[in-house]
Amino acid sequence: MDLIAQLEAEQVAALGKDIPDFKAGDTVRVGYKVTEGSRTRVQNYEGVCISRKNGDGIAGSFTVRKISFGEGVERVFPLHSTNIDAITVIRRGRVRRSKLYYLRSRRGKSARIAEDSNYKPKQA
Numbered sequence: 001m002d003l004i005a006q007l008e009a010e011q012v013a014a015l016g017k018d019i020p021d022f023k024a025g026d027t028v029r030v031g032y033k034v035t036e037g038s039r040t041r042v043q044n045y046e047g048v049c050i051s052r053k054n055g056d057g058i059a060g061s062f063t064v065r066k067i068s069f070g071e072g073v074e075r076v077f078p079l080h081s082t083n084i085d086a087i088t089v090i091r092r093g094r095v096r097r098s099k100l101y102y103l104r105s106r107r108g109k110s111a112r113i114a115e116d117s118n119y120k121p122k123q124a
Contacts, residue, residue, distance in 0.1 A: 011058045015080050019056065021122050024049050024100050025093030025113050028064060030077055031085035042085045045075060048093070048113065050100040054079075065103060072104065092116040 022028055029046040047066030054060040060079035065072060077084060093113040103111050 008057050012056070012080065017080055017084075019079060020087055020089050022049060022062075022087070022089045024051055024098050025095035025116075026089055027091040027093065028062075029086075029088045029090055030064060031087075032077070033083045033085055046090065047073075048100070048103065050074070050103055051098070092119045 026049050027047065028049050029044050031042045031044055033040055034043045045064060045066070047064040049062055050065045051063045052060070053062070056079070058080055061076055062079060063074055063076050065074045067073070092115060094116040095113060100113075
């Protein structure tokens, strides 16, 4: 393993976060810590993961898209952010692409993603 990858692995291990195995097409619920004044609460953001960038490294991020009051809303989350309380996979999607940007122009039934019923987790 080269030096940069080794340093990144050490940083990720030091964070001690438990990141589930998810990919583009999966429906995820992200518990995000929101600070309002002096109070902090966890706000859930649930939608379809349309992309992942930079893998599982320290610079990794993922984009979640949801429909809120008839309007498409996307949010990019850093994978190892301290503001993320939990990431939960609600549903596994069966897709053939790693970036699902085509969902931006779709509405209703054409924007559906088939569920992956025979999902096999990655071997560690």
